[in-house]
Every structure is written in C-alpha cells, then in structure tokens.
Amino acid sequence: MVEHGDIRVVHRGGSKINFRGPVISNDSSFLLCASGECVKVFSTSTEECIHDLRGHTDLVTGVVLKPSNHLQVYSCSADGTVRLWDFTDGILIKTYVIGYPIYSIYASANHEGVIFIVTPTLSDKRSELFQLVAVHLPQSGDQLVEARELSAVLSDISSNPAAIAFGRGGEFIASAKGLQLEVYFFKKQKSYRFPLKEDNKKGGKNTYTCVACHPQDDCIATGHEDGKIRLWRNFNHKKEYTYSTLHWHHSAVSSLRFTPEGTNLLSGGVESVLVQWRYNQESQKDFLPRLGAAITHITVSPDGALFCTSHSDNKITIIQSCVKVSAVIQGLVKGESVRTDLMVDPRSKAMVLNGRPGHLQFYSLQRDKLLYNLDIVQQEYIHESGLQQFEVVKAAFDTSGNWLATVEERKQKDAELELNLKLWAFDEQTQSFVLNTTISAPHEARITAMSFCHSADSQTTMLVSSSKDGHFKAWQLAAPAHTEDEGPSWSCDFVGAYHALVPECCSFSADGSLLAVSFQEVVTVWSLSSWELLTTLSQPPGAIRDLCFGQLSCSKYLLGTTANNLLCCWNLLTCSLEWSTSMDISLLLADPLSENMAAFCCQAGCTDLFVFKPNEPRPLFSHKAVCSGKVTRAVFSPREEILESCEETSQWLNHSQLYFLTQYMDLMTFTTKAEEDKLMASSKQLVIDDSVAMTPFYLLLGKHRQQQQQENQDALSSLSAERTPLPQGSVAIKELLQTPAHVLPSTSFLCSMFVQSLLISVTDSREETKHAEEAMESENEEEDSEGEMESSTSRFEEVSLATETATPPLTKAQVKELRRVKKLDHSWLAGVLDS
16 A cells, blocks of 8 residues: 655635635735635735735635735734734745744734734633633844733633724724623723623623724624624723613624724624614615625725625625625635535536526636626515525436536425426636536436446447436437527436436446446446346445446446445446445545546545556555545546656646545645645745746746747857856846835946946956957847947057957957047046945
8 A cells, every 4th residue: 555655635726715704905915814824915906816825734714904004914823823924925034933823913103013813721722611811022123032921811702803902093892702892991901791681681692793883982782693783982981880771683793894994884794784874873885795605704995995794605805985886806615505506517617506696607617716707597686584485405417517407405394395407508708608408307206326428439428327317317418499599408308217226326437338326235237228137246245325436447337335434346348247345435525637536435534545547456545534524525627738757646637636525624635745836946046037027928928038039049059159147237226126116226326336337457468459359249149348448549559459369350240349449538437436
C-alpha cells in the first residue's frame, strides 16, 4: 500500500464568505471577507477577487480595519495568530502569535496599539465559555512577534461577533448573551448588567441576538429572537435606564448596524429585507426587499456610501445607500443539504449541484466563482417554515453536454408525492440550457438513480431512471416529426423490472452496450440493443449501495458496494466474482479519463481515501483521515493541462483532479507538491513582473511582445559582445523606478546621483579602450553613452590611438561618429555635479 507522500488535502474554493461580516475600505473600493483559511479582497465595482491573503493555517474568524492606517487590516484565526496585511498589495506585514484560538476581533481608534479578541476561557477549542481579552501589540521590527501581554475585559460572553459592539468613541463596550446585556465602561472600569425575562407578556422570546452602538449618542440597539429591537438609554445609571421598542421583523433579528453619522439604524433577518430606521424618528422606515436569502450580517462603509449584507446562501450584496443593489458576490451556495450528486458540465468544466431552492448552480472551480444559476422549478420560492415546495433532487449530464436531465419533487403531508422529470437542451445562441421536455409523474414513487448512456459512438441518446416503484425506465430522444416544425422530444422506450424488487442504482458500461441495475441484493445486467436480461450477479449477500463500471482497459469489470460493508468486483467476461474486500465505503466513483477508481471509507468518525484499479485489489494510493465525518459527494474533474508526474503516489492525479464535499460543506481537493511549487513560482513571477498589468489585452499580445524582445536581444548579442553592466547605474535606476513616489527624495538630489551613476572612471588605457569600444558598438542602442566620455580632446585622441593598436581599424561610420562626439561640449556636467 502506498501512503500519501507529497500529496495533501487543501481547500479549493467553495469556502463560506458569509461566515463573518465583511469589511469595506475607507474609500469604498474594496471589500474584505474571511473565506476558509484566507481573506479574500474583492473590488466593489467589478465584483472580481483581487487578492487572496493567505498565511493562516486554520479557519479565519475575523477581519477588522486598522484604525491608524486605512490601507491595512487585521485578521484573526483559530490557529492562534493575528496577522497584519497591506490589502491593496496583498502583502503580509506582521504576524502576532497569541497562542490561543481566536473567534472574533475588534479594534477602536481610542485604544491605539491594542486590539480586542474573543478566546475560550479554558484555552480549548471545544470550550463553550468565552472571554473578551485586550491584546497589547508590541512595537517590533520583526515579522513574527509574540504578543503575550493579555488582559481580560469581559468574561462569560457570547462567541457570536454580532453580540459585542464598541460604544461612542470606544468609551464603553456592550455585550449580550442569553437574556442579559452587559455594558463595561473603560474609565470607570465598571460594568452594568440589564437582564430580561425569558418571555414577555405577549409570549415573545426576549433572548438577545445582536448588538449595535450609536457612534455619537449614548444609545445601544439590541435585537431579539421575537423580531423586536430595543433602544437602550441612560444605561450608565443602572436604576434609571430606559428603552424603547421597535418591531417589524416577524422572526429573530440577525444583525444591527448604525450608519457612521448615526442618522439611521439598519436591521435584517430571515425575511431577506433590509430595513432602515430613522434615528429618533423610528416611525419612518425604508425597505429594500427581495434580496434573495436571509440576512446574516450587515456592514456599512466608513464614508456611509455603501451598505453590505451577507446572506445565508453564501452571498454578499453591495447596496448603494439602501437604494439599489450595485453588485453581488456569490460563492458556492450553501444549501441545507446537497440532494444531487456533484457533476462536471462537459462544456464549461464547471461543477454543478443544487444550490438555491429550485435551482442548479454552475460553479467555476478554477476561478472559485459562481457562473450562473439555472432555474429548474421555475416557481417563486416562498420562505415559510413548514411549507413544502419543489426541490431539485437529481441531475445528470450526457457525455457531450448537449442534454441535462433533472428531477424535482414535492411531498405534501396528506398528499401523494409530486414528481417531474425535465430534460434540457443546450442552446448555442443563449449559451444556456432551455427546457425541452417535461414528464409529469415519470414514476409512481421516488426516483432512486438516474444516468445517461455515456457511449460516444451511440447514434441515439438514452436516459435511464430507477424508482422505488420497482421499475426502471429507459427514455430515448425521438427524431422531430416531419409534419410539425418542432424540435426533438423524449419518450419512454422500455420499462424493466425484476421479481418485484426495488432498484437502487444503475450504471452504463464504457462502450454503452450494457446496463447494470441493482435490485436490492441482486445485480442485473441488460443488453441495450435488445433489452434482454443477460445475467444476474447475486453474491455475496447484502443490499447494493453503489454500482460502477471500470473504464478504458478495465471496462470488463463491474464494482459494487454492499450494506454489509463489502466492496465486490465482478468480471463480466466470466460472470463471476473476481475479488472482494471488507470496507465500509460511503462513496465509490470512477475517473472517466483513466482506469483509477476512488473509494471513500468511513472509519472511527473520519473518512479515508483509497485509489485503486479494478484489475488488482492492491491500492495505488491511500490517505488516512482526509476529513472528519462521512463523505457522500465527490467528483473527478478533468484537468486543463495534464500533469506529467512520474511518481507512483501522484500519477492518479495526472488526468483528473478529485474534489469532495465534507459534512460542513467545505469543498476539498488533493494537490501535489509539484503543483504547489508551480503556483508559488507563478505568483512570484507576477509579483516580480508587476510593472505590466495582467489585463486581457496583455494576455492577447504579451506573448508576441516577449517573443519580439527575445528576437531583438538575440540580434544584438550576435552583433556585439556582451557589455558589462554599469557599476552604479542599475542601483540608481532601481531606486528611481521601484521606490513609491510619496517617499522619494527631491528631484535635485536624485539628478546628481543619477548622472554620477552614468559616469565611468578611467583607470588605464586598456579599460578606456574597452569602454570606447562599447560606446561605439552600442551607439544605436544607447545615445546617452556619449555623456560618459571625457571632454578633453587629447584624451579622445589617446583612446583612438590605443584602439588602433589593440583592435582592427575602425569603419568609416565609427570614425565619423567619434569625430562628432569629440566636438560636443560636456562642460554642463561640471555644473550639475557642483550643484
């Protein structure tokens, strides 16, 4: 067995961008949000990801702007570090080692050199007790600094970042947990607590959910589970406090935020509506409805120009002053559950799965960005708890990507199951899928599996579906009728069954000649040409959970997993069991571009991966504990460029890349050390060669320009000898071109230094001869080299005599140019140097 060597499991996009509230830069040009183990920097105008701030080794749990520098941000992580970034250039400036897992971070302009973090009280990730701690950041020039000077501010607080807020200018801090609001004053070093009863008179839940503080007045806004908002005043006197109540939300308030001037209060919840309350005129309020999903976080830019809402479907909406939506940044939609399999669109190479209710999402794995949503149900989604609506539960592509099949279902409490099978044709003009055929009630019970025939040589397109009703059906694409001007449509071609057993899964052979359908403990093999039952495979006992044909040279093998934790391999040429092994496999899938197969095995609460070929039971590769929990969704995605790895441990990744979803909806993949080194090299190249922007125009013409420059260099090197670089010129030019303009010295200072760097000291006649040859041979390339010669006529004559004795005679053109240089007046150099 080959253990994993240079292959490791990494996040490859799909991370939550709504895990914490985003941050907007002071000029409203950039939006920063925590995403897995990195911080993503987006442009608010183009929605594109500009930088990935990578450095943390665990989940990033918070991002906050540095109050004293508007171009820098702090990020905190469960890895116990706080990192300082220059987010405009994507540069890591400093790392502060705290030593404890961090769950959120806060900063205040009134507390310079101090940040506030939330850590577990017992220094344990599993601890449910949290405390707010002030961290004094040491002043050090080192990039890695230990920040061990901690002082506790509040204990027994909530781990929810929305439950803590700084008050007017950082004078106090408000923290809500459960049924208690605590306000801590820094000058007094004293805190007041304001408890509420669990239920109010009308039966509403009074539990606190979020907190916001007015930037100028002593006012605290709190959100509650019953949808109410309370505005607290006079809270610096424990017995004289007052509060007023606002109520519009019908469910829990998830986020509150005051605008920078304090004129408005923003609130959001599951209604997908942003509510804007007028401060001190709470009866006047504005609404921005239909934002698509429940609001989880609200952010306001420091200048108040932009509002930003995070949503439960892993989306960030950028809003212009509560008037209109200006941009939408959509990540991989995190639904309640993944009902469909993970698929790869053969055309766009995008990963496809169900996302928003009633939709399929097409997600680019390369760009880590949602391409578009395809509305399958084509009905308005109504957010109401307990209301049963249509859901997309199955989907499949044919080999060419011309057809897409989807299954949607709805189960009412007292009604029968509603099923629709839809077939979508790809439209070249719109570059999207268009509904071709809708089949109502294709089966009498829930559909268990669905698959297209994957044969490229087949003249007809076929789809097979199996159902709990005990039948599997073959749907075939019929040619258009000659009498009507209509396109092709789908119809049922065959209905199959086996001894009234329930079919669970189906799979086509690689050449499209055989169909395998499992009926509980029996595997049946059918001929597609005659729909004849060829054979049955019924050993060993146990209900079949997965069926998969081998690919390429292993196409004669059929593999299946059973409920008795067995992996079986049948040889279809002999119709006998080739081999079997005892494994609790949660998912089995084949790489369409190679003979390799991947088996995810659940053991002791973790999932192990085994990669093997059906013709031999020895694994090619194994990886223990790729993630916690059970993996039930994975897909092989074809690579754009084939890897040429010669190592046995990573050859299975040459043609395809394996992606899988964890139980926490994290999209993971396997990467080799060679891939990571290649990515690092390309990123370093982009950093070095950042004088040219990577625009689409550059991508079109950049290669041609580089080839032209290379040809010019080759021509020059063939005509003249290689010149020695100027001793000081390169340093001076780098100083001029690479130093930021706002820190450069005055031009008068740089001019003398630059001119001095161009002058070459003459030590002996040989060195003079060498430089004279260089100056004359490179006259077409550098006209400024004329200024490097001395102004004395006799010295030029000595150089020319030395040249005649040491080298062949000069050409007429060189002699003519030398005479012209001798006549030039170089006395201006002395004046420049003296100044």
